[in-house]
Amino acid sequence: MAKPLLFRFGKTDWSFQLDKLDRDKLYGFVETEVLDEKDRRCQLAILGGDGKTLVGKGGSALQYVDGEGCYAARAELKPVTPEGQPLSAVASSFNAPIALNQRSTVDEYLSHNIKSVYLLTPPMGADELVSELQKGVIYTFAFSYRGGLNPSVGFLLANAEGIPVLAVGQKARIEFVDLTEVADPDEENVVEETADEDEMDFGMM
Amino acid sequence: MGSINFSNSKGRDAVVATRSVSSTARMAYLDEKGRPAKSIRVLRAAIENDLECLLAKSNASDRLTALSDALIKGDPEVDLERTGCILRDTSRVYVNPDQKMVHGVTLWDVLRNPDGSQKDRRMHKVTEQNVATETPLKWSGKLLKKAEVWNKFVFSSKLQVVHVNGLTYDFLFEMAKELEQKESLLLVGAGPKSNQPLVFHRNGTQYRGFLEGRTAGSSYCLILHLSNLELKAPSKEKA
Numbered sequence: 001m002a003k004p005l006l007f008r009f010g011k012t013d014w015s016f017q018l019d020k021l022d023r024d025k026l027y028g029f030v031e032t033e034v035l036d037e038k039d040r041r042c043q044l045a046i047l048g049g050d051g052k053t054l055v056g057k058g059g060s061a062l063q064y065v066d067g068e069g070c071y072a073a074r075a076e077l078k079p080v081t082p083e084g085q086p087l088s089a090v091a092s093s094f095n096a097p098i099a100l101n102q103r104s105t106v107d108e109y110l111s112h113n114i115k116s117v118y119l120l121t122p123p124m125g126a127d128e129l130v131s132e133l134q135k136g137v138i139y140t141f142a143f144s145y146r147g148g149l150n151p152s153v154g155f156l157l158a159n160a161e162g163i164p165v166l167a168v169g170q171k172a173r174i175e176f177v178d179l180t181e182v183a184d185p186d187e188e189n190v191v192e193e194t195a196d197e198d199e200m201d202f203g204m205m
Numbered sequence: 206m207g208s209i210n211f212s213n214s215k216g217r218d219a220v221v222a223t224r225s226v227s228s229t230a231r232m233a234y235l236d237e238k239g240r241p242a243k244s245i246r247v248l249r250a251a252i253e254n255d256l257e258c259l260l261a262k263s264n265a266s267d268r269l270t271a272l273s274d275a276l277i278k279g280d281p282e283v284d285l286e287r288t289g290c291i292l293r294d295t296s297r298v299y300v301n302p303d304q305k306m307v308h309g310v311t312l313w314d315v316l317r318n319p320d321g322s323q324k325d326r327r328m329h330k331v332t333e334q335n336v337a338t339e340t341p342l343k344w345s346g347k348l349l350k351k352a353e354v355w356n357k358f359v360f361s362s363k364l365q366v367v368h369v370n371g372l373t374y375d376f377l378f379e380m381a382k383e384l385e386q387k388e389s390l391l392l393v394g395a396g397p398k399s400n401q402p403l404v405f406h407r408n409g410t411q412y413r414g415f416l417e418g419r420t421a422g423s424s425y426c427l428i429l430h431l432s433n434l435e436l437k438a439p440s441k442e443k444a
Binding site: 021022023024025026027028029030031032033034035036037038040041042043044045046047048049053054055056058059060061062063064065066067068072074076077078079080081082087106107109110113114115117119136149150157158159160161163165167169170171172173174175176177178179181182183 | 206221222224226227228231232233234235236237238240241242243244245246247248249250251252253255287292293294295296297298299300301302304306307309310311312313314315316317318319324326329351352353355356357359360361362363365367368369370371374417419420421422423424425426428430433434435436437438439
């Protein structure tokens with residue numbers, strides 16, 4: 001069984017089981033089959049810059065090089081912000097109970113891009129916490145699934161069916177604009193793509 | 206900067222700009238001398254040194270055993286000339302079961318149910334972008350109270366809609382004010398009935414759009430929340 005997530009509500013720690021929610025489980029998924037002229041299945045590969053080196057799955061690797069272009073193990077490198085300030089890793093959120101002492105508003109929640117959602121199974125006796133969530137209370141906290149340098153923002157809330165949910169995302173850079181702030185035509189515009197390009201469920205609404 | 210062709214509740218339309226609001230993790234790595242380090246992609250093994258190719262080269266009756274012996278005696282999986290070289294200017298291609306590049310392929314979409322069983326199989330359909338065409342996205346009129354809809358969908362991406370001149374500033378400010386006063390999100394869809402998903406570029410992910418407006422004095426903020434996932438539990442039959 002997957003490791004549970006502990007939330008500290010008041011003075012009590014409650015253990016919730018997580019079940020990741022994704023489109024495959026709700027709507028199914030689409031596999032793309034690529035066939036050659038003889039109807040044989042083809043696979044994706046990478047063609048190198050020399051025009052003849054073909055690289056299959058697992059045939060390449062990422063690595064770091066230092067200022068001189070020599071191989072450098074990531075453990076030997078120092079992570080810093082763009083301003084040069086050192087960054088330190090945070091522990092996994094599964095290592096210790098998450099204190100529920102900060103609430104969020106709906107507007108604040110809507111100001112985040114939510115990347116992962118987990119349906120939570122509450123333990124016996126957590127009725128008070130679940131009841132609060134079902135009334136519309138949203139708790140927020142820093143969250144890191146495995147630990148690392150860039151913790152995400154976690155939200156504990158209940159969906160419209162009253163099921164407790166953990167939503168994990170990042171704050172969006174939303175700014176108010178006035179008349180003088182006309183759009184910059186050179187600014188990059190990125191609409192994030194999901195990893196799978198499933199058929200949209202038209203019955204969603 | 207992207208663009209989107211919008212209509213408002215009064216039937217007026219304009220092409221305005223969209224701006225990405227995703228915050229990417231900004232960090233860098235420094236080596237022991239304080240110089241910036243960077244990430245590169247290197248070649249481990251070309252396709253000719255993969256398991257399938259090495260097995261295909263063997264004439265032995267038990268190819269796996271023969272390959273195991275070859276790996277113990279030598280290094281057939283390593284190309285000393287190319288292993289470790291940096292991969293640049295790469296392209297994605299398709300290879301057939303003979304590990305040869307193919308140029309003429311047909312794509313099929315196999316639709317599967319949540320349990321993995323096949324539902325349908327059809328020729329791959331290319332989806333074209335539909336937000337910045339000559340026909341503006343109609344004002345659907347479908348307003349969803351923010352307090353009721355915020356926990357029904359997973360808003361995985363957002364775009365901020367911004368003006369490109371003074372006229373479009375008035376156009377968008379009024380839209381933001383209307384939505385803020387109604388405390389609602391507007392359902393944004395493509396097509397004559399505003400019920401088709403939004404596609405921002407060719408073969409891109411299809412999204413449902415929910416437009417939110419906020420104002421502060423003479424400033425405004427129009428956010429197009431994008432979702433392709435409902436926040437609900439799978440039904441027991443499907444899971």
